Amino acid sequence: MTATPGATPTIVLVGHGMVGQRFLEALAERGLTATHRVVVLCEEPRPAYDRVQLTSYFSGKTPEELSMTDMEFIKDHGIELYVGDPAETIDRDARKVTARSGLVFDYDVLVLATGSYPFVPPVPNKDAEGCFVYRTIEDLLAIEEYARSRATTGAVVGGGLLGLEAAGALKGLGLTSHIVEFAPRLMPVQVDEGGGAALLRTIEEMGLSVHTGVGTQEIVTDASGAVTGMKLSDGSELATDLVVFSAGVRPRDQLARESGLTVGERGGIAVDEQCRTVGDPHVFAIGECALAADGRVYGLVAPGYEQAETAAATIAADEASFTGADLSTKLKLLGVDVASFGDAHGTAEDCLDVVYSDSRSGLYKKLVIGRDGTLLGGILIGDADAYGTLRALTGSVPPVSPESLVLPAGAGGGAQLGPSALPDEAVICSCHNVTKGTIRGAVTEHSCTTVPEVKKCTKAGTGCGSCVKILGQLVTAELEASGVEVDKGLCGCFSQTREELYEIVLALRINTYQDMLDRYGRDGARGGDGCDVCKPAVASIIASLAPTIGASGYVLDGEQAALQETNDHFLANLQKNGSYSVVPRIPGGEITPEGLIVIGEIARDFGLYTKITGGQRIDMFGARVEQLPLIWARLVDAGFESGHAYGKSLRTVKSCVGQTWCRYGVQDSVRMAIDLELRYRGLRSPHKLKSAVSGCARECAEAQSKDFGIIATSNGWNLYVGGNGGATPRHADLLAQDLSDTELIRLIDRFLMFYIRTADRLERTSTWLERIPGGLDHVRDVVVEDSLGICEELESLMAAHVANYADEWATTINDPEKLARFVSFVNAPDTPDPVVGFVPERDQIKPDLPLLTIGHRPLEGSAQR
Amino acid sequence: MTLALETTDLKVQLQLGDDWFTVCDLSLLVPGRGVAALLPDGRQVALFRDRAGELYAVDNRDPFSGAAVLSRGLTGSLQGRPFVASPLLKQRFDLRSGQCLDDDTVRIGTYEVRAT
Numbered sequence: 001m002t003a004t005p006g007a008t009p010t011i012v013l014v015g016h017g018m019v020g021q022r023f024l025e026a027l028a029e030r031g032l033t034a035t036h037r038v039v040v041l042c043e044e045p046r047p048a049y050d051r052v053q054l055t056s057y058f059s060g061k062t063p064e065e066l067s068m069t070d071m072e073f074i075k076d077h078g079i080e081l082y083v084g085d086p087a088e089t090i091d092r093d094a095r096k097v098t099a100r101s102g103l104v105f106d107y108d109v110l111v112l113a114t115g116s117y118p119f120v121p122p123v124p125n126k127d128a129e130g131c132f133v134y135r136t137i138e139d140l141l142a143i144e145e146y147a148r149s150r151a152t153t154g155a156v157v158g159g160g161l162l163g164l165e166a167a168g169a170l171k172g173l174g175l176t177s178h179i180v181e182f183a184p185r186l187m188p189v190q191v192d193e194g195g196g197a198a199l200l201r202t203i204e205e206m207g208l209s210v211h212t213g214v215g216t217q218e219i220v221t222d223a224s225g226a227v228t229g230m231k232l233s234d235g236s237e238l239a240t241d242l243v244v245f246s247a248g249v250r251p252r253d254q255l256a257r258e259s260g261l262t263v264g265e266r267g268g269i270a271v272d273e274q275c276r277t278v279g280d281p282h283v284f285a286i287g288e289c290a291l292a293a294d295g296r297v298y299g300l301v302a303p304g305y306e307q308a309e310t311a312a313a314t315i316a317a318d319e320a321s322f323t324g325a326d327l328s329t330k331l332k333l334l335g336v337d338v339a340s341f342g343d344a345h346g347t348a349e350d351c352l353d354v355v356y357s358d359s360r361s362g363l364y365k366k367l368v369i370g371r372d373g374t375l376l377g378g379i380l381i382g383d384a385d386a387y388g389t390l391r392a393l394t395g396s397v398p399p400v401s402p403e404s405l406v407l408p409a410g411a412g413g414g415a416q417l418g419p420s421a422l423p424d425e426a427v428i429c430s431c432h433n434v435t436k437g438t439i440r441g442a443v444t445e446h447s448c449t450t451v452p453e454v455k456k457c458t459k460a461g462t463g464c465g466s467c468v469k470i471l472g473q474l475v476t477a478e479l480e481a482s483g484v485e486v487d488k489g490l491c492g493c494f495s496q497t498r499e500e501l502y503e504i505v506l507a508l509r510i511n512t513y514q515d516m517l518d519r520y521g522r523d524g525a526r527g528g529d530g531c532d533v534c535k536p537a538v539a540s541i542i543a544s545l546a547p548t549i550g551a552s553g554y555v556l557d558g559e560q561a562a563l564q565e566t567n568d569h570f571l572a573n574l575q576k577n578g579s580y581s582v583v584p585r586i587p588g589g590e591i592t593p594e595g596l597i598v599i600g601e602i603a604r605d606f607g608l609y610t611k612i613t614g615g616q617r618i619d620m621f622g623a624r625v626e627q628l629p630l631i632w633a634r635l636v637d638a639g640f641e642s643g644h645a646y647g648k649s650l651r652t653v654k655s656c657v658g659q660t661w662c663r664y665g666v667q668d669s670v671r672m673a674i675d676l677e678l679r680y681r682g683l684r685s686p687h688k689l690k691s692a693v694s695g696c697a698r699e700c701a702e703a704q705s706k707d708f709g710i711i712a713t714s715n716g717w718n719l720y721v722g723g724n725g726g727a728t729p730r731h732a733d734l735l736a737q738d739l740s741d742t743e744l745i746r747l748i749d750r751f752l753m754f755y756i757r758t759a760d761r762l763e764r765t766s767t768w769l770e771r772i773p774g775g776l777d778h779v780r781d782v783v784v785e786d787s788l789g790i791c792e793e794l795e796s797l798m799a800a801h802v803a804n805y806a807d808e809w810a811t812t813i814n815d816p817e818k819l820a821r822f823v824s825f826v827n828a829p830d831t832p833d834p835v836v837g838f839v840p841e842r843d844q845i846k847p848d849l850p851l852l853t854i855g856h857r858p859l860e861g862s863a864q865r
Numbered sequence: 866m867t868l869a870l871e872t873t874d875l876k877v878q879l880q881l882g883d884d885w886f887t888v889c890d891l892s893l894l895v896p897g898r899g900v901a902a903l904l905p906d907g908r909q910v911a912l913f914r915d916r917a918g919e920l921y922a923v924d925n926r927d928p929f930s931g932a933a934v935l936s937r938g939l940t941g942s943l944q945g946r947p948f949v950a951s952p953l954l955k956q957r958f959d960l961r962s963g964q965c966l967d968d969d970t971v972r973i974g975t976y977e978v979r980a981t
Contacts, residue, residue, distance in 0.1 A: 492944075524944075528916070529897065529941050530941050530942075531941030532939035532940070563939075577930075577931075833901075849932070
């Protein structure tokens with residue numbers, strides 16, 4: 001069977017990994033997908049995914065989330081993607097590739113991106129049951145399955161980068177974990193002896209057993225052929241139920257070899273600087289399968305991307321070349337920062353080391369300096385904050401002494417060398433090869449004023465993310481340098497940020513808006529009426545801190561009533577025709593049949609439109625303002641309370657049925673959701689808060705799209721933060737793992753109070769996490785490690801909120817003076833607003849609004865969802 | 866517009882043609898918050914009182930949405946101009962002139978109002 005070649009020239013890509021996908025994108029960017037037929041043969045059962053983040057599968061990422069392939073992209077560019085159908089033979093004379101399925105493709109250009117395969121040392125029984133490699137999602141699924149059902153102990157052969165990740169993953173699966181490394185230290189390629197020692201201590205403290213300087217001689221099996229242990233070169237035997245080989249990778253060049261292409265002595269398809277194979281101009285090789293012109297096989301993704309760009313440019317007849325790449329890496333292994341850059345091992349002649357080592361805190365920093373003072377490279381373990389600056393400075397003489405660059409701040413002379421010291425050509429983002437000059441240009445020429453804007457404009461920081469911190473510093477520095485007076489004030493009335501106003505309110509116990517405005521407002525604003533921005537913002541701060549600062553916790557009390565947006569003022573959600581919707585709280589989405597009947601009867605009696613919300617409760621639409629107290633009198637009577645659907649406050653905590661009913665559930669997710677919803681109900685915050693609790697990793701409650709989401713594990717709960725749906729979806733980040741009930745609640749208390757304290761007005765946790773300096777790591781330091789020493793205060797603020805909560809609808813319906821406000825007309829309290837009209841639709845009602853001549857034009861703040 | 870005296874039995878009145886129409890007790894107007902009134906001809910007016918005691922009256926109908934909701938918006942001042950922001954899509958209207966501060970082409974009606 002032969003696939004018909006079109007009249008257009010054909011590019012066949014063999015291999016759809018990260019580099020292959022980047023190659024396709026580079027083709028599309030150059031318009032080559034329009035002029036060529038593009039065929040992709042992919043061996044794995046799924047299209048390209050993020051192999052660098054493979055281990056995050058074990059912290060809850062699904063294979064779908066790891067995917068890097070936008071099927072729309074494939075479709076839009078007419079790319080023929082054959083998944084699970086690897087190329088089997090290449091006939092270079094006839095320029096044909098045959099796939100396993102029997103399909104044959106003629107090519108004009110063939111690109112090999114076959115990647116690499118895990119090296120398994122040739123020890124006896126290496127293929128026994130319970131032996132695995134760590135390379136693909138399928139490998140992970142197999143390891144997970146085996147670990148769950150058959151193993152209590154696991155061993156990883158290889159103490160390199162992937163080996164450590166694999167060992168961490170085994171530990172996460174609840175196994176006692178060992179690492180066996182033949183070299184005398186961990187990560188022998190990246191770090192030196194001192195760095196390895198610092199790493200070893202930190203990793204052993206995490207409860208992993210490390211055996212360095214020993215080789216694996218044999219895998220021991222039982223009668224059935226399953227792994228029971230391994231024999232080591234020092235004569236000892238290690239009992240283990242599972243072995244993961246992670247002893248490095250080798251280029252997959254078999255296909256090229258068989259087709260007669262030149263391969264290197266130690267493997268790798270030999271290519272020139274244009275990534276064209278030596279001897280066949282129609283064939284290219286890119287990524288881990290290629291032996292680059294400088295004689296190296298690059299196992300990192302950034303050089304692979306560069307090769308993909310080079311190959312695509314060459315095919316498009318643009319000039320490009322790949323002459324070699326920087327092997328600098330920065331990563332977080334098992335929570336430890338590890339970075340190496342430039343000539344990390346000091347191979348240059350006459351070079352000197354500057355070393356700072358603190359074993360007690362697991363810190364190791366080494367800089368390699370040339371005779372003339374040039375920074376040649378270095379290694380950072382435990383604290384790699386300076387990585388971005390140092391890597392960019394490599395090759396030049398740093399403006400301050402090398403010692404001061406590795407000494408910790410405060411240790412006498414520890415200089416903080418800012419990114420302003422870098423030259424414009426310094427590469428800040430090595431994933432996307434973005435220079436400091438380009439980033440500055442984004443600010444000065446493209447008017448970007450925030451890190452997210454710069455990321456979008458330049459792509460910097462959108463790869464591994466290790467440069468985001470330095471990116472933020474650069475953007476701020478550039479804005480200041482270009483004289484942009486960044487007025488960070490909340491509004492025309494206050495020059496302070498929301499965070500600063502919060503600190504003032506808390507520290508000085510200021511409990512009225514007027515007092516705030518008159519004492520801390522801008523000059524022209526004091527004594528005035530404020531505005532629609534600061535009034536609700538300050539009201540929210542006062543409400544969040546009410547019990548602590550001696551304010552009323554009831555948002556309609558006294559002055560507070562005049563500060564609230566209409567939703568909070570009428571404790572209901574304003575709809576487009578001036579009517580309101582009503583949402584009673586249904587904690588965790590659990591409701592009795594009696595409760596459902598009450599809601600149904602009320603909706604029927606008041607003629608309300610009903611709809612099930614995304615947050616597992618029921619919204620009743622079309623209530624006139626004067627009906628709200630009547631509706632709530634019945635709801636409160638039936639035991640319902642405010643759902644705060646109208647407030648910038650906790651909305652719902654969704655849940656799945658969990659362990660109680662579901663055969664997969666591992667914890668009681670409904671119970672936890674109810675506990676959390678009742679704990680945080682009524683908590684005013686900078687923006688709305690959503691949460692969910694899933695009873696197992698299948699995540700039916702969609703917790704990872706919430707501000708704080710909880711996923712049950714067999715050992716407790718994993719807490720995710722900063723998720724969001726809406727217009728800019730964001731998956732939540734894992735904050736902490738395997739928490740007990742008490743630990744979970746304490747951590748959420750701290751997290752929420754820290755968010756309330758430091759976020760901007762109308763800033764969801766997702767944008768807040770992206771914005772605050774240090775990001776997730778900083779938040780984790782503060783709320784988990786208590787690095788600022790404020791956790792006790794955060795907890796006590798939350799305790800005060802919980803102790804003082806009262807249902808504001810119950811309070812309102814018992815207060816005649818407040819009830820008097822719930823009228824359409826002050827001079828005709830019994831007359832309903834005639835503009836609020838309805839017409840039938842699908843057996844219910846919908847608003848009937850007059851046609852307008854002015855179009856809708858939402859303003860700032862109103863488009864938030 | 867008249868500076869209101871702080872007494873409890875004062876009434877808020879709107880000028881309609883040559884007559885003054887009594888709406889409600891002044892005490893029902895909370896500074897910074899509005900109320901709606903229904904006129905004899907069916908029109909709706911939004912009435913506000915600022916911190917200094919000044920009274921304002923504008924059309925209650927939000928011209929951007931058609932809903933009669935301006936009385937439920939938040940008030941404030943922008944460079945000395947008192948305004949109300951629509952609770953629906955947040956457009957601001959000058960309480961003295963009725964001019965929309967976010968769209969030069971839009972203006973709402975205003976009324977003379979006094980406390981007496």
